[in-house]
Amino acid sequence: MPACDICNASPGPDAKRYPAKQLRAAADGGYRPRAVVDGFQAVAARLGVGDADPWGTWLDIVRRDRSDWLLCRPCAADLDNHLRKVAAGPLPPRRRGLFGRRP
Numbered sequence: 001m002p003a004c005d006i007c008n009a010s011p012g013p014d015a016k017r018y019p020a021k022q023l024r025a026a027a028d029g030g031y032r033p034r035a036v037v038d039g040f041q042a043v044a045a046r047l048g049v050g051d052a053d054p055w056g057t058w059l060d061i062v063r064r065d066r067s068d069w070l071l072c073r074p075c076a077a078d079l080d081n082h083l084r085k086v087a088a089g090p091l092p093p094r095r096r097g098l099f100g101r102r103p
């Protein structure tokens with residue numbers, strides 16, 4: 001049975017598929033799905049590895065994975081939200097002059 005690649009929930013009929021490239025770009029752009037930390041902490045607690053680094057592990061997977069990602073509806077909404085924010089504009093403009101040269 002397929003499972004959401006982020007939170008492991010059953011994706012259901014509303015699941016969305018994303019190419020690995022898109023996930024990589026999102027992760028590089030700061031996408032950090034909350035469900036990853038929750039899931040990771042559950043596993044870490046079971047294995048007794050308390051303070052391992054969930055993002056390092058996850059980013060490793062994202063960067064290596066070459067297959068499509070299947071996301072359940074909440075996770076897809078979360079990712080779409082992130083992608084929309086990124087598309088809406090790049091990072092905040094540099095505040096020129098705040099720390100820069102003075103005339």
Ligand SMILES: [Zn+2]
Nearest residue numbers: 004007072075
């Ligand atoms: Zn999910």
